[in-house]
Amino acid sequence: MSKTLSLNEIRSRAVAFHHEWKGEPGEERQQAQSFVRDLLHVFGVTGTKAALYEKRARRSSTGSGGYxxxxVPGLCLIEMKSAGKDLAAAERQALDYIDDLSDAEAPRWVITCDFHTFRILDLHAEDDADTVVFTLEQLPARVEDLAFLAGYQARSFGSREQEAxxxxxxxIMAGLYEALEGSGYDDHEASVFLVRTLFALYADDSGVWERDMFFEFIETRTSEDGSDLGSQLTKLYQELNRLPxxxxxxxxxxxxxxxxxxxxxxxxxxxxxxxxRAMRAQLLEACAFNWSAISPAIFGSLFQAVKDKKARRELGEHYTTETNILKTIRPLFLDDFEAEFAKQHHHKAGLKKLRARMGEAVFVDPAAGCGNFLVIGYREMRALDLRILERLxxxxxxxxxxxMFFTxxxxxxxxESFIGLELEEWPARxxxxxxxxxxxxxNQAMELALGKAPEPLPLETITTVHVVNSLKVRWQDYIPPTQHLFIMSNPPFLGDNTRTKEQKKELQDAWGDASVLSRLDYVTGWHAKALELFKNREYGGEWAFVTTNSITQGDQPPRLFGPIFAQGWKIKFAHQTFAWTSEASDAAAVHCVIVGFTKDKAAPRRLFTYPSPKAEPLEQDAAQINGxxxxxENVLVEKRSSMLSPCxxxxxxxxxxxxxxxxxxxxxxxxxxxxxxxxxxxxxxxIGAKELLHGTDRWCLWLDGWDSRDLNKSALLRMRVEAVKDFRAASTAATTRDYPYHHLFRQLAKQDxxxxxxxxxxxxxxxxxxxxHFDADVIAGDANFTIQDPDGLQFAVMSSSAFITWQKAIGGRLESRLRFASTLTWYTFPVPEISEKDRAAIIAGGRAVLDARALHPEKSLAEHYQPLGMDPALVKxxxxxxxxxxxxxxxxxxxxxxVSNEDRLKALFASYAAMTGDSQS
Structure with a gap:
């Protein structure tokens, strides 16, 4: 047998099995093993290696031994009873044995049977309501309920069990790699060998070939000391590449x-x-694991990490969840295809046209890594195609x-419609x-639903995953012309301070203009390449990238979104800042956004917001989404050297x-x-940053306008000035080293x-x-800015909800903290001309804030503005x-x-557009 049995073949065997056993008395001691062997044969599970019979185990409830x-390790446990016995009690007995099994042996399903009735329990089901019961006579019609024995796994993709x-x-693969690495085997060859072994392990459990045949080969054709294991596997792998x-x-x-x-x-x-011997034992342990239960996308992310010693120690803590990947591909293309499926649900011609359009689509990940965007995209599109066929x-x-059969x-x-560009060979493989x-x-899902699917072997050679630096090549050399192109990726996150000189050059070359860079993140190079590709009239479609949220902050939005909007692209969907992380409790998190672009003016705009970075997204329809x-209003706020507002x-x-x-x-x-x-x-x-926020005391020597003769009158003063002179003389910065006034601050900004x-x-x-507010004799350090404010208007405006909302929307960040940049967030704050009446009301509001603070002089600013503990008088x-x-x-x-902050933002951007005449709409 070279593949999973088809369901029709299984049904034929089930009919024969029924005829053979329907008249038997059903004695547990005499007939149980024969019955189980014959039952497993119906589903293609043959030989003693695939199933362990009469396995000793200890009951967790009593501690006594039993059998x-x-x-079938990692898959199912079968407990037989004589005809007429209580199968629920037999099931409890079976569950009593499971705690004594290793992780690799632990089953997902428990089958109990009295020769006439089958009872099947899925241990991953949420409750016992999913327990299945049917008779021997019903077996031919109910083979789908036992199809997991043949490798047809009913799985919830992206579920916790699949992640686990x-x-x-x-x-397991990390252990095998470590063993190969420790033996001195060439790293490239070890990579190839691991991929081959992975395929063999997966094929053993998923119906690509006879179940556990690879396991049987290792156990029966290699020596226990492992001395001939390498040569035997090499021979086997050679034959897998040779026509019969x-x-x-x-x-x-x-x-x-x-x-x-x-x-x-x-x-x-x-x-x-x-x-x-130890390495052979590791491989046999790997064979005992149920490889059909893995998610190729999640496993791929983890498998990529096995070469890194630190990553091996942290496997399972840092990987991309399928949920996060679906945040990109669903609004980019999948939701649109599914919406069309729903629209054409009752129309045969429409469903056929939809299938044809799906076949015209091309999907590209230009920073593919281990391919999880491609894998999940392919899986979801195949699943949708199957639903269309079932509906037809x-x-x-x-x-x-x-x-007859699918090809x-x-x-x-x-x-071949799923194309990846990846810098390194290992993740590409x-x-x-x-x-x-x-x-x-x-294909298994198709076989289960339709009774037919393409043959699993021989495999197609995948020629669409290319090992190239995607910032250095022409993408059109790897992507066929199409008007139905979807580009999706999670490119590398590198900021201005973390990228190398080579990467900076790649970024400049991608944009074709060094002046546009400013402090653009490295990830924006992929935006530039996408723009370059879509300028070619042979390509049409949409694109979306996961990036760090810094592209939407500070001075980056005008430099990134300006060229994109100028070419007619609009934001189709966006996820505001969220934590791109795994489900693990201590996994590293990066604050990300996802932005998808389209030229379709009629496409709805979908905005996903997050109450907190790790919360679930809330979707809202938007009139438009800006940078x-x-x-x-679709404006891009640029730094100014002069005040926009006359106030x-x-x-x-x-x-x-x-x-x-x-x-x-x-x-x-x-x-x-x-x-x-x-x-x-x-x-x-x-007043430094700490003194401002926490009200702590600190002083300085302010010697501007001093009498230099005082140096000779105060040893304490002289000692400090001489120390400043020595410090500056040792400085590597010429402006500090050559500054001639050792008694003065390096930069003076005292207010009058x-x-x-x-x-x-x-x-x-x-x-x-x-x-x-501070008086003129208080010196503000360079961790702060100062604004002259004789009447209190500046304090009042800056203390308003409107200003911090503007700052959060367009300002930069240091980690997650707000970074005040006066030329970006203050000089651009769009306060229009105001009447004397409104000016007086604003100043009075600022004075009310100061008066409310004065009610509790013992509190620092940090204590006054504790997010969950503001005093009611201050709130008022x-x-x-x-x-x-x-x-x-x-x-x-x-x-x-x-008034909500959303209302304020709309009003602020509208005011900015009106005052500057700038709008990208």
């Missing part, structure tokens, strides 16, 4: 039973690896289903193999000491300086009047920007302030409904 009638199985499988008619006639009969595989997996000649049958039209040519969705595995799973992934005032950067700490007076030194009659005259309160002190960074959890004051500021943007409370 399991039959165990994939993690176990990857750990070209094999030697005196070939070992077990090797001769293996089918011809092809597909390129076994083509490359390899040197013979050396194995030992229901409508009485089987013209799309061949009378690859009968499928509109083909593997995994991607090709994973496509083979998911293709087999899709900040907001449903608002606002420029900022100054706080004073920068560059002094080695010698002009700063810490609390523990304050008493000494305060007691010095000369040094004390130069003491000023000093009272001012607002603005922090450079604010926690993203704050509801308001934490700013504070901010509501008064917001009402006044919102009014100038045309926003008002109506019918008791508060």
């Amino acid at each position: 399991i009638d039959a165990l 199985a994939s993690i176990k499988a990857a750990k 008619e070209k094999r030697q006639k005196n070939l070992d009969e077990l090797i001769a039973r293996f089918p011809y595989v092809n597909g390129g997996i076994f083509a490359e000649p390899l040197s013979i690896p050396s194995f030992d 049958q229901e409508l009485g039209d089987s013209s799309q289903i061949p009378t 690859k040519a009968d499928l509109p969705v083909k593997m 995994i991607a090709a193999t994973a496509l083979h595995l998911v293709d087999h799973q899709a 900040y992934l907001l449903d608002a 606002l005032t420029k900022t100054l950067r706080g004073s920068m000491p560059s002094d080695g700490g010698n002009l700063i007076v810490e609390p523990e030194d304050y008493a000494e300086f305060a007691a010095d009659p000369i040094a004390s005259t130069y003491l000023h309160r000093y 009047t009272s001012y607002v002190c603005v922090p450079r960074h604010v926690s993203e959890t704050r509801e308001f920007f934490t700013v504070q 004051a901010h509501k008064q302030l917001d009402k006044a500021v919102d009014k100038v943007f045309g926003l008002r409370d109506t019918t008791g409904k508060r």
Whole structure:
């Protein structure tokens, strides 16, 4: 037998099985093993290696020993009872044995039988309601309920059980790689050998060939000390690449039973690896695992990591979940195809046209890695095609289903339509193999549903996964012309400070203009290449990339989205910031966005928002989506050197000491300086980031306008100035080293009047920007900005919900904290001309905020603005302030409904567009 039995073949065997056993008395002791052997034969499970009979096991409830009638490791446990016995009790007995089994042996299904009735329990089902019961007479009609014995796995793709199985499988492969690596086997050859072994293990459990035939080969054709394992496997792998008619006639009969595989997996000649007893034992343990339960996409991500020692230790903690991949491919193409399926549900001609359109589509991942976008995309498209075929049958039209059997040519969705470009050979090889595995799973699903599917062997050679640097090649050299192209990817996340010089050059070449770079992330090179491809009229379609959320922050949006919008692209869908991570509790998370582009003006705009980075997305329809992934005016905010608003005032950067700490007076030194009659005259309160937020005390020596003779009058002062001179003389920065005034801060920005002190960074959890008023004699350090504010308007505007909403929308971030950049978020803040009445109301609102803070002088800014603990009086004051500021943007409370930040954003972007005349719409 060279493949999984078809369901028709299984039914024929089931009929014969029924006739043979229907009149038997059903005695457990005399007939159980024969009955089980014959039953397994119906489903193609033959030989003593596939199933273990009379396996000793210990009952967890009593600790006493017993025997399991039959165990197919990793798949099912079979418990037989004499005719008429209680099968529910037999099931409890079977479950009592499972705790004594290893992880590799633990079954998914429990089958109990009394020779006349079958009872089947799926241990992965949510409740006992899924238990199946039928009679021997019903077996031919109910073979689908036992089809898992033949390799037809009923699986929930992306489920936790599949993820868990994939993690176990990857750990097994990591152990095999570690053993090969430790033996000194060539790394490239070890990679090829592992992929071949993976395929053989998977084929053993999934019906590609006879169940456990590979297991049987290792156990019966190799020595226990492992000395000949390498040569025997090499021989086997050679024959899997050889047509049966070209094999030697005196070939070992077990090797001769293996089918011809092809597909390129076994083509490359390899040197013979050396194995030992322990390595052979590892391989046998791998054979005991149920490889049909894995997800090719999840396993591929994990399998890619086995070469890295650190990654091997953390397998299962860092991998991409299918849920996250579906966030890209569903709104990019899958939802549209499924919506068309729903629309044409009752129309045969429409369903046939849909199949044809699916066959015209081409899917490309230009940073493919181990191929999980391609694998899941292929799986979902094949699943949709199967649903269409089933619906056509229901409508009485089987013209799309061949009378005899399916071939690859009968499928509109083909593997050659899924194209990957990948920099490294190892993940590219995994991607090709994973496509083979998911293709087999899709064919199994088709066989189960329609009774026919393409033959699993020989494999097609996958020629569409290319090992190239996709930023250095012309994509059209690898992608056939089509008007139905979907580009999807999760390119590398590298920022301005983490990319190499070579990668910077690649980025510049991709854009073709070094001036556009600014601090564009490396990932945007793939956007540039997509734009370049779609300029060619032979290509039409849509594209979407997962990227770090920094492309929607700071000065990147104008530089990235400007060229995209200029070519007529619109944002079709977007996921706002979320954590791209695995389900593992301590998995690393990267804050990401997903942006999909289309030129279809009629396509609905879908915006996915997240209450928190790890929350489930909430979908909303949008009128349009701008470069900040907001449903608002499509403007791109650029830095300014002058104020956009006539009402606002420029900022100054706080004073920068560059002094080695010698002009700063810490609390523990304050008493000494305060007691010095000369040094004390130069003491000023000093406000850095910590002092502003937490209200702590710190001072500095402000010697601007000093009397230089005071140096000779104060040893304390002289010591500090000399220390500054020594520090600056040792500096590597010429501007610091050559600065001639050792008594002064390196940069001076002292205010002549009272001012607002603005922090450079604010926690993203704050509801308001934490700013504070100070008198002119308080020195603000360079961790802050200052704004002259004689009447309080600047403080009030910056303290409003409108401003922090603008800052969060367009400003940059440091990690997740808000980064204040005055030329980007303050100079662009679009406050229009306001009346004297509105100005007075805003100033009064700011004063109310200060008065509410003054009610609790013991509290720092951090304590005042604790996200979950703001004082009611302060909340009330901010509501008064917001009402006044919102009014100038045309926003008002109506019918008791508060103005939302979404309302504010729409008003702010509209105001910016009106004041600048800039809109990408």
